[in-house]
Amino acid sequence: MSTINYSEKIPNNVNLGEDRTLQRALEGWQPNFINWWDDVGPEGSTNHDVYLRTAVSVDPQGWAQFGHVKMRDYRWGIFLNPGDANREVHFGDHKGEKVWQDVPGEHRANLRRIIVTQGDTEPASVEQQRHLGLTAPSMYDLRNLFQINVEEGRHLWAMVYLLQKHFGRDGREEADALLQRTSGDANNPRILGAFNEKTPDWLAFFMFTYFTDRDGKFQLAALAESAFDPLARTTKFMLTEEAHHMFVGESGVSRVIARTAQVMNELKTDDAQKIRAAGCIDLGTIQRYLNFHYSVTIDLFGADQSSNAAIFYSSGLKGRYEEGKRDDDHVLKGQTYKVLEVKEGQLVEKDVPMLNALNEVLRDDFIKDSVSGVGRWNKVLEKAGIPTRLSVPHKAFNRQIGALAGIKMSPEGRVVSEVEWAAKRDEWLPSSEDFAFVASLMGRVIEPGKFAGWIAPPVMGINRQPVDFEYVRFG
Amino acid sequence: MDMVVEAGVIKQHLIDPEICIRCNTCEATCPVNAITHDDNNYVVRADVCNGCMACISPCPTGSIDNWRTMPLVRAYTIEEQLTWEELPAELSPEELEAAGVSGASAEAAEAPAQTQAQAAAEATEPVFNSAQYGASVPPWSAAHAYTNLFPPKTPTTATVVGNFNCTEAGFDSETHHVVLDFGVVPFPVLEGQSIGIVPPGVDAIGKRHHARQYSVASPRNGERPGYNNVSLTVKRVTEDHEGDPVRGVCSNYVCDLKVGDTVQVVGPFGSSFLMPNHPKSHIVMICTGTGSAPMRAMTEWRRRLRKSGKFEGGKLMLFFGARTQQELPYFGPLQSLPKDFIDINFAFSRTAGQPKRYVQDLMRERAADLAALLKDGASHFYVCGLKSMEEGVVLALRDVAKEAGLDWDTVGAGLKREGRLHLETY
Numbered sequence: 001m002s003t004i005n006y007s008e009k010i011p012n013n014v015n016l017g018e019d020r021t022l023q024r025a026l027e028g029w030q031p032n033f034i035n036w037w038d039d040v041g042p043e044g045s046t047n048h049d050v051y052l053r054t055a056v057s058v059d060p061q062g063w064a065q066f067g068h069v070k071m072r073d074y075r076w077g078i079f080l081n082p083g084d085a086n087r088e089v090h091f092g093d094h095k096g097e098k099v100w101q102d103v104p105g106e107h108r109a110n111l112r113r114i115i116v117t118q119g120d121t122e123p124a125s126v127e128q129q130r131h132l133g134l135t136a137p138s139m140y141d142l143r144n145l146f147q148i149n150v151e152e153g154r155h156l157w158a159m160v161y162l163l164q165k166h167f168g169r170d171g172r173e174e175a176d177a178l179l180q181r182t183s184g185d186a187n188n189p190r191i192l193g194a195f196n197e198k199t200p201d202w203l204a205f206f207m208f209t210y211f212t213d214r215d216g217k218f219q220l221a222a223l224a225e226s227a228f229d230p231l232a233r234t235t236k237f238m239l240t241e242e243a244h245h246m247f248v249g250e251s252g253v254s255r256v257i258a259r260t261a262q263v264m265n266e267l268k269t270d271d272a273q274k275i276r277a278a279g280c281i282d283l284g285t286i287q288r289y290l291n292f293h294y295s296v297t298i299d300l301f302g303a304d305q306s307s308n309a310a311i312f313y314s315s316g317l318k319g320r321y322e323e324g325k326r327d328d329d330h331v332l333k334g335q336t337y338k339v340l341e342v343k344e345g346q347l348v349e350k351d352v353p354m355l356n357a358l359n360e361v362l363r364d365d366f367i368k369d370s371v372s373g374v375g376r377w378n379k380v381l382e383k384a385g386i387p388t389r390l391s392v393p394h395k396a397f398n399r400q401i402g403a404l405a406g407i408k409m410s411p412e413g414r415v416v417s418e419v420e421w422a423a424k425r426d427e428w429l430p431s432s433e434d435f436a437f438v439a440s441l442m443g444r445v446i447e448p449g450k451f452a453g454w455i456a457p458p459v460m461g462i463n464r465q466p467v468d469f470e471y472v473r474f475g
Numbered sequence: 476m477d478m479v480v481e482a483g484v485i486k487q488h489l490i491d492p493e494i495c496i497r498c499n500t501c502e503a504t505c506p507v508n509a510i511t512h513d514d515n516n517y518v519v520r521a522d523v524c525n526g527c528m529a530c531i532s533p534c535p536t537g538s539i540d541n542w543r544t545m546p547l548v549r550a551y552t553i554e555e556q557l558t559w560e561e562l563p564a565e566l567s568p569e570e571l572e573a574a575g576v577s578g579a580s581a582e583a584a585e586a587p588a589q590t591q592a593q594a595a596a597e598a599t600e601p602v603f604n605s606a607q608y609g610a611s612v613p614p615w616s617a618a619h620a621y622t623n624l625f626p627p628k629t630p631t632t633a634t635v636v637g638n639f640n641c642t643e644a645g646f647d648s649e650t651h652h653v654v655l656d657f658g659v660v661p662f663p664v665l666e667g668q669s670i671g672i673v674p675p676g677v678d679a680i681g682k683r684h685h686a687r688q689y690s691v692a693s694p695r696n697g698e699r700p701g702y703n704n705v706s707l708t709v710k711r712v713t714e715d716h717e718g719d720p721v722r723g724v725c726s727n728y729v730c731d732l733k734v735g736d737t738v739q740v741v742g743p744f745g746s747s748f749l750m751p752n753h754p755k756s757h758i759v760m761i762c763t764g765t766g767s768a769p770m771r772a773m774t775e776w777r778r779r780l781r782k783s784g785k786f787e788g789g790k791l792m793l794f795f796g797a798r799t800q801q802e803l804p805y806f807g808p809l810q811s812l813p814k815d816f817i818d819i820n821f822a823f824s825r826t827a828g829q830p831k832r833y834v835q836d837l838m839r840e841r842a843a844d845l846a847a848l849l850k851d852g853a854s855h856f857y858v859c860g861l862k863s864m865e866e867g868v869v870l871a872l873r874d875v876a877k878e879a880g881l882d883w884d885t886v887g888a889g890l891k892r893e894g895r896l897h898l899e900t901y
Contacts, residue, residue: 063532221499239499239500244535372497372514379493
């Protein structure tokens with residue numbers, strides 16, 4: 001069992017105390033992190049005691065310990081999954097060699113870039129969500145938001161540890177810069193587009209945690225295959241935390257749908273205006289939010305053809321999702337993969353070298369996973385006897401990155417003119433009126449066991465606690 | 476303990492596909508690779524899952540905490556589970572009966588007693604449900620238990636090296652102390668675990684007998700220290716629950732074994748009813764009859780540790796019930812243990828000329844001492860014996876807590892969460 005040392009200023013299971021230089025560097029970064037948390041972390045939450053999950057060790061018994069803590073006192077730390085001394089690189093040109101405990105010089109720049117990009121997303125989502133606590137639909141949801149916030153903060157720590165330990169002065173500078181960029185800042189924005197979008201309301205938050213945190217699952221799973229062992233072990237542990245974030249998204253949207261379906265049945269109507277008048281979010285609006293978050297998220301996987309992706313894979317830096325479970329040669333030279341492009345106004349598939357298409361491979365894995373989740377939402381409608389079904393839009397819909405960027409496409413995958421796009425945009429993506437309506441529902445409900453009228457209560461509480469448990473004690 | 480469990484019955488571990496979000500945490504956590512998935516579902520292989528519960532706390536949804544009593548031969552295959560859109564209902568008693576599973580054995584099938592869904596449902600019910608306080612995790616300082624080294628399909632053989640009546644001779648209710656030796660076969664056990672004995676021969680309809688489960692009564696280093704042997708406490712069954720005469724198939728087989736005989740053994744079983752190793756932890760043991768077996772194991776292990784000077788003042792407290800003094804297994808040896816080592820309280824329900832006294836009556840009498848232990852996070856409570864005692868014992872604990880000004884909901888939930896209250900009743 002790898003126990004976390006909580007007697008240290010920075011809880012860790014990496015023997016931080018033995019590396020004085022690193023310890024001092026991280027202890028120097030820590031106050032900046034707390035300042036960042038105070039400046040752009042969850043708004044107005046300083047005095048709340050929140051029922052948070054904290055890891056005391058990285059094994060199954062220890063990593064989910066629950067108790068009421070002030071978020072500012074949450075023990076952000078550095079936790080790596082246990083290592084395997086015999087682990088080998090299992091894909092790319094270094095296949096069969098021992099994994100690396102240090103960064104090989106030739107891969108230094110690429111690894112740094114991967115870690116910085118991943119690290120940049122973590123505080124960004126906290127910034128995007130900082131106002132949501134003021135409009136939580138229940139105390140249960142408020143607690144879930146805060147849990148996600150502190151864990152995204154810890155994921156930042158995880159990346160900062162790798163940067164400071166393995167990348168010297170460059171690493172320290174990058175770690176500082178992670179706290180200087182801010183989501184949506186015109187002058188110094190976050191690196192990736194989706195992390196500069198607003199998360200204005202709770203439906204957006206649930207869609208974000210469903211789709212964008214699921215992107216996190218796939219990116220982290222691909223990094224958990226890395227030949228750079230500290231990165232693999234760090235991301236493995238992050239994946240266990242990420243699961244809760246996805247849960248909040250999936251169950252959140254599911255509960256919104258369940259409530260809408262209930263009201264549709266009570267009122268015997270599918271008229272969006274009547275449903276809105278009853279204080280619920282109509283299925284059309286939910287579909288438009290889905291279209292937006294899905295399309296923005298699949299952009300996160302990068303360009304459909306990328307020489308960087310090929311280099312990352314061949315050099316062993318980043319594998320595929322579930323690399324170990326695939327039964328090909330794990331080198332992928334001479335193989336091809338189909339990607340989309342538009343030719344003469346039509347979408348066509350073309351074969352490109354597999355190595356260059358690895359972003360697309362990961363995107364397709366994500367799409368498959370997302371689609372089955374949307375299927376689970378449809379089960380809620382099916383059970384309620386509502387004939388409408390939600391669906392994910394076409395892969396080429398509303399894309400800003402890669403060969404499909406800028407192409408106007410309907411959700412069904414039909415290339416459309418600028419004129420048609422302009423005319424139909426508000427049918428396909430949330431309009432300002434949709435945002436205004438959803439925002440109008442966002443009132444704060446914080447009495448234990450009570451829920452806002454637009455969302456159903458969850459099936460069960462957190463950590464076997466009842467749904468009306470006092471998840472947050474307000475100071 | 477004389478828990479009758481048919482090895483042909485399992486509590487099958489299943490994942491609720493309607494709640495599961497396919498996050499992969501369970502599969503990544505499972506130490507024995509029992510969990511797998513396809514594009515549709517995450518599923519558990521019944522023949523690999525050992526009920527270690529490692530997957531339970533990392534699951535963010537609670538979907539992982541589902542269990543179904545199933546005849547082993549009809550356990551849901553992974554192929555079946557992969558096609559599910561919702562969990563199948565629990566088999567009805569009639570369906571189980573038709574599959575050759577009796578009600579009692581279905582109840583006793585080895586598995587965590589509580590599902591999350593049940594716990595949630597019960598939280599809103601005013602009826603007191605003692606089982607909800609039983610822990611499904613071991614104490615934090617427990618040693619690691621091996622389970623299922625010899626599953627029902629591949630039993631191992633042990634040799635009887637001792638068998639004597641440990642109740643007063645001449646009484647109807649005979650309880651035997653049986654010692655089994657495994658020779659060089661690896662069979663590591665911990666106090667609180669149980670093993671299964673497969674009686675030879677076939678039953679009335681020509682099927683092989685199923686295994687019966689017994690708690691180990693010896694400590695981890697053997698009944699005889701340093702030998703690969705275990706002891707069991709087996710009561711000869713001569714009547715059924717209604718008092719009608721019946722010969723227990725396995726208990727009579729075991730009680731009649733001679734030194735040198737060989738028996739078929741499966742197991743070990745159990746990964747949560749385990750004793751704390753921490754030298755300052757307190758152990759409160761509450762048992763009736765052969766439910767004393769795990770208590771004897773724990774007491775003996777502590778006694779050996781104490782003798783070797785490896786102990787730092789953890790308290791031992793025992794509440795032991797039987798109909799009469801003559802029926803109490805281990806009554807003599809218990810009497811000779813030093814008072815500063817173990818605080819023993821006997822309750823007899825059928826002593827001529829005396830009012831009936833049950834273990835819970837004694838617990839209420841000792842409320843002041845129990846309250847102090849309830850306040851101490853190092854205290855662990857173990858209950859083993861007849862099902863009918865469980866509710867009374869947990870209610871007594873609750874009342875002791877309340878009288879001491881403690882909030883039972885907090886205390887009870889803490890005991891469960893921290894693996895400090897263990898219920899094993901049959």
